[in-house]
Amino acid sequence: MSTYPGIVARIVLWTLHHLLAGDLGDEVVDELEHEYFDRAERGRRFVATVWLAGHLVAPSTWRLAFALRRRVDSLATARATRPSMRGHPAGIGAYFLDLQYSARSVLRRPGFAVLTLGTLAVGIGAASSVFGLAEAMLLRHLDVEDGDRLVRVFSVNPVRGLGWFGVSHPDYLELSARADLFEEASFYTSRSLDLSGEGVPERVEAVAVYRRYFQTLGTPATLGRRLEAFDHDPRSPATAVLSESFWDRRFGRDPGVIGRTVRLDGVPHTVIGVIADESAWPAGTQVWTPLRWGEVVPEDATDRSNRAWQMIARLRPGVAVDAASRQVGGLAEAIYARDGIDPREEATSALVVPLHSSEAGEGAGALFATLGAAVFLILLLACMNASGLLLIRSDVRARELSLRAALGAGRTRLAWTLFGECAVLAFLGGGLGLALGHYGLQSALRLAPPEITVLADVRLNAYVLLGALGVTLLATLLAGVLPAVRASRVPLARILKEGGARGGGTLGSSRLRRSMVVGELALALTLLVSAGLAVRGVQRQLASEPGFDAAGLLSFTVRLPEARYGDEALVEAYFQEATDRLVALPGVRSATIMSRLPLGAGGLSLGRSFVFDGALLPPDGPDFGAAWVEVDPDYFETLGIRPVEGRALAEPDRADAPPVAMVNERMAGLMSQDEPIVGRVIRTIDAEDPPRTVVGVLPDLQLNGVSRPQRIPAVFVPRAQSVRRSMAFLVRTGGDPAGTIPTVRSALTDLDPDVAIEQIRPLREAHAADLGGIQFLTVLFGAFGTFALVLAVSGIYGVVAYSMSQRSKEFAVRIAVGAQPSSLQVAAIRESAVLAGIGLAIGSVGAFGAGRVLENGMSGVATLETSTFVGIGSLLVAAVLLATWIPAARAAGVHPMAVLRAD
């Protein structure tokens, strides 16, 4: 992402340089370049780039371009004292005349126009849709005053593999005290709460915020008021702020909601205000509640390891994000270098990220670099195709062009005409592409996981339009320059003498045609293989065995409100009664309660580090250690798994029984390679946890979703030996699990209507939803791959077929002097095969590189598979050979005299 504005700026400067002629033009470009770097150095590279690119469309730039041309022309006239037909003719009028001419000649050949337009539309559409996505996820800031000054502060610890973590309260106090960097700061923490009181209870996305939260963001209240200092005082009544969409959905936009009481986790809260969604943070939040003093300060005052708080801040005007990030990083490093700090925290630092792109996460940059590279290749492919079509067209029009040249049109002006044609096509194609890209993306987004709320908000705005305009200009340059330059070098006399279009043309058997075929093949192979890899990777993920029978399982989670279930006995009674009622339902075979659902479907992802034989386990695993899963004895029966060694956890392993545990095969392998571990004792690094005897070993089953590592060490302990209010349920049904949802729901609502049932769905569906993110990418890559295939095959076919048809005269002569038609075909096919071979060789290198990039960027992507590679390669080669063979056969089959007479 970081080199992106630099490249764009360079392209803009290059274009401006060519647009603005003469020494004065150079001066202007120098000045603009200077000013761009000035602005960029102040840390606003993107803004500087937009500013610079704006000059391409500013009327003043174009007025200057024409004024400069007028000036250059008049200087030339003064020098040579003869009228000049060179260069672009005087004035804007002539330019439009040329453009009109270009438009007319485009329309005169609708078939050619449609083909070129379609090609460019696909390329520009793909590029602008990815730009739209990037705009929504990375560039658009909150709709508040000076939203670009809002940032998020994260802790990082590269040594421990912690990226973009929250901050602790003491860290917050020290970091936010930097008044030279931050104008205001605050923090928040997200939590789901059960909302009840009026209507059906439901789980809401809630955020508890520290003081001056909305003041830091600059978010106004659309109705009522924001949170104020006294709302954070534990002695004042509890208050809550709603989001506009939630107010709309649950309260039908009733202004009387202010002052009403809602119960959050059973605690009554007074609604004091409503906040517009566009200016609210974090996106998707439904309810904001104030953090009360007691909730934050006492227990966290000195604990730096409790990084529960997400810090936001408003930068002082003029402070760049990069600069603030360096300062804050240095400050954090200084804090953690102090004496008495846990040595594992030594590498801890902090960084500052623009608020609007902070939610997209650490990997977003890499993801967009990959997507950006893919669309750039498609754009390149599309431009190459359009360029090839324009070249063919200028071949066909060689006679017309040479006539115009003979009549006194300057070569530059001829080039301008062709370039203008390309510009007309590119801008029409750009408009079409923008529409295509926009609607394509909207439909692709329906596949996106609902958790990525920001994705739903891709829309056309000034930035996206500007991006599409930039892409279109780039496409015009890429596709139009080559044909324009070639046209200006038309060998006049030869063409007029030889008879125009049939005179061999510029594409006939030239190096240019060969390099176009090779280039297109290489690009297409790279793209298609990457798309193939992504698609195959997801297919394999979907097909992978979870280690148990996931069909027929229904999963959901509940959280008992603390206010009503403060007593452990009450919690235990609820879960006991709930399981009993579930098992009694018709169609239910078994039901069980656990802390964490398999397949990453929900629940608490707890982790612990263990000590075994004096060694730390897992030694270098994920930071949170081995997965810690609390289960009931019927877990094993419900999932349908048996221990591979020892026994399963059973009814007698109750709270008062000796502490026991089961481990999975992965964990067992870490503990000991050869000796049996059943009967051995394992304990967590927390000295207060009791040592546990390992009673059995379970087969590895898939605990995580697809985006996380699959084979993780795990320890299973009896749920009865630790009590929690948040638990997940698995219900094994006889048939379709979705069919039992209503009965399960009503059974639990009967038990306690205040407990909300969340994420209730068939386990398979939960798994599929988890795949949604990757699936979304796969659809994108699949679409790109299809575009690339269509573009490449049609482009290669067009260029090869055209050049073969150009050789009909040559074939006729050779047949007339005795050559065998079949040997001519073979020769032609051999030549194409060599080109295809070179293209494939270059493409393989590209595909290999792209494959490596993808492997790093996405989990679940396969390494380069021979079958994918061979399949795509042969398809492309077939297109080349078919494009050679059909016209060659036609050319060889025609009677030689017919061709020769036609001249």
Place this chain on the structure above:
Amino acid sequence: MISDIVKYGGTMSLGDLQQLTMLAVARLGDEAYGPAIRDELREVAGRKVTVPTVYVTLIRLEERGLVESNTAPAAGNRGGRPRRVFRLVPAGWKALDHARASLTRMWEGVVRP
């Protein structure tokens, strides 16, 4: 070309930005090159204009025969590239005088309510 002469002939009055630009050229003397003129317009006249706009104005003025330009040798600035320095010609001074005179005449008798 003929239409240009009619259009831009000396009888036509100066635009507001043209006047300010010419004054900036006059104030800057030997230093009257593009970026300096832009800065002068911003700092003294309070007019924020883009670099291309300044140059368009200068070229128009040159076309009307009100200013002329010469390439000044490279100085120590901006990588030491040669630059074009603008200068008022007598017709330019005349046009400025004319503009000021008409403005002064118009102000006579104006009473603020």
